[in-house]
Amino acid sequence: xxxxxxxxxxxxxxxxxxxxxxxxxxxxxxxxxxxxxxxxxxxxxxxxxxxxxxxxxxxxxxxxxxxxxxxxxxxxxxxxxxxxxxxxxxxxxxxxxxxxxxxxxxxxxxxxxxxxxxxxxxxxxxxxxxxxxxxxxxxxxxxxxxxxxxxxxxxxxxxxxxxxxxxxxxxxx
Amino acid sequence: xxxxxxxxxxxxxxxxxxxxxxxxxxxxxxxxxxxxxxxxxxxxxxxxxxxxxxxxxxxxxxxxxxxxxxxxxxxxxxxxxxxxxxxxxxxxxxxxxxxxxxxxxxxxxxxxxxxxxxxxxxxxxxxxxxxxxxxxxxxxxxxxxxxxxxxxxxxxxxxxxxxxxxxxxxxxx
Numbered sequence: 001x002x003x004x005x006x007x008x009x010x011x012x013x014x015x016x017x018x019x020x021x022x023x024x025x026x027x028x029x030x031x032x033x034x035x036x037x038x039x040x041x042x043x044x045x046x047x048x049x050x051x052x053x054x055x056x057x058x059x060x061x062x063x064x065x066x067x068x069x070x071x072x073x074x075x076x077x078x079x080x081x082x083x084x085x086x087x088x089x090x091x092x093x094x095x096x097x098x099x100x101x102x103x104x105x106x107x108x109x110x111x112x113x114x115x116x117x118x119x120x121x122x123x124x125x126x127x128x129x130x131x132x133x134x135x136x137x138x139x140x141x142x143x144x145x146x147x148x149x150x151x152x153x154x155x156x157x158x159x160x161x162x163x164x165x166x167x168x169x170x171x172x173x
Numbered sequence: 174x175x176x177x178x179x180x181x182x183x184x185x186x187x188x189x190x191x192x193x194x195x196x197x198x199x200x201x202x203x204x205x206x207x208x209x210x211x212x213x214x215x216x217x218x219x220x221x222x223x224x225x226x227x228x229x230x231x232x233x234x235x236x237x238x239x240x241x242x243x244x245x246x247x248x249x250x251x252x253x254x255x256x257x258x259x260x261x262x263x264x265x266x267x268x269x270x271x272x273x274x275x276x277x278x279x280x281x282x283x284x285x286x287x288x289x290x291x292x293x294x295x296x297x298x299x300x301x302x303x304x305x306x307x308x309x310x311x312x313x314x315x316x317x318x319x320x321x322x323x324x325x326x327x328x329x330x331x332x333x334x335x336x337x338x339x340x341x342x343x344x345x346x
Binding site for chain 1: 176177179181183185187188189191192193194195196197198199200201202203204205206220221222223224225226228273274305318321322323324325326327328329330331332333336338341342343344346
């Protein structure tokens with residue numbers, strides 16, 4: 001087997017989950033594959049990676065976050081509605097035949113926060129054609145790990161925020 | 174503190190180390206930062222991520238691998254010479270003021286394989302100006318972990334190679 005269609009999960013507390021997903025998008029783009037990135041819980045252009053992919057024809061990026069910060073167990077109705085709209089777009093991307101790689105960035109967190117149920121996400125994932133799927137975010141639900149072909153846990157060994165380093169444009173975001 | 178100049182290490186057995194480094198390069202590029210990627214033990218254009226960054230003005234990539242596969246404890250003299258040439262280039266990149274982010278891809282492996290000593294690499298790293306440094310590869314030496322501000326271990330939870338999946342262009346390489 002060497003075709004597309006596997007499910008990859010990047011989870012854990014450490015840095016590098018979304019970053020690896022964007023690195024994979026870059027690699028795929030370098031090969032002429034068509035990439036769709038759907039971001040849950042994130043909004044706005046003030047991310048280096050978003051500004052980067054806006055300049056790369058062949059990578060679509062759509063965001064379904066809101067203006068405010070969502071806290072676990074305390075989300076608003078519109079947060080769930082946005083996540084659901086993202087899931088609808090994901091289904092479309094996964095079944096359209098238009099993409100070779102679909103990244104659902106922070107979808108693990110959207111499920112962990114209760115914005116989406118794990119089963120409805122998996123239903124969308126299972127509807128895919130020959131599309132590689134990447135699910136990112138901490139606290140991936142067990143059902144995603146079971147479904148996945150590849151799971152990497154980014155384990156935080158040392159983190160500069162411990163030293164009071166602020167997030168820096170181009171490095172952390 | 175919010176300026177550049179930290180040392181990041183991506184290590185572990187799991188997937189996503191070089192991929193995260195390239196994702197970081199993409200993010201930095203999106204912010205207009207100047208990026209230099211020096212690859213140890215890798216050679217050739219048959220990598221999606223290499224083909225991608227060749228098209229991005231603002232990211233320099235140089236390779237210091239050989240044609241053949243290097244095995245731990247069995248490297249040839251020219252493998253060490255190539256690694257040393259890479260380290261020289263790294264020093265130049267780290268001190269020139271020309272780059273904001275310098276990625277030494279697979280340098281951990283170059284040290285693990287005995288092509289370079291950990292101390293000479295750290296000497297180069299410590300000579301840096303205001304440059305963020307990323308060291309990738311499995312089996313990072315303890316001295317790198319001690320020096321680093323950020324360490325992420327990519328832990329392999331599940332890997333499709335277990336299922337006999339071949340490496341696929343645009344996904345694995």
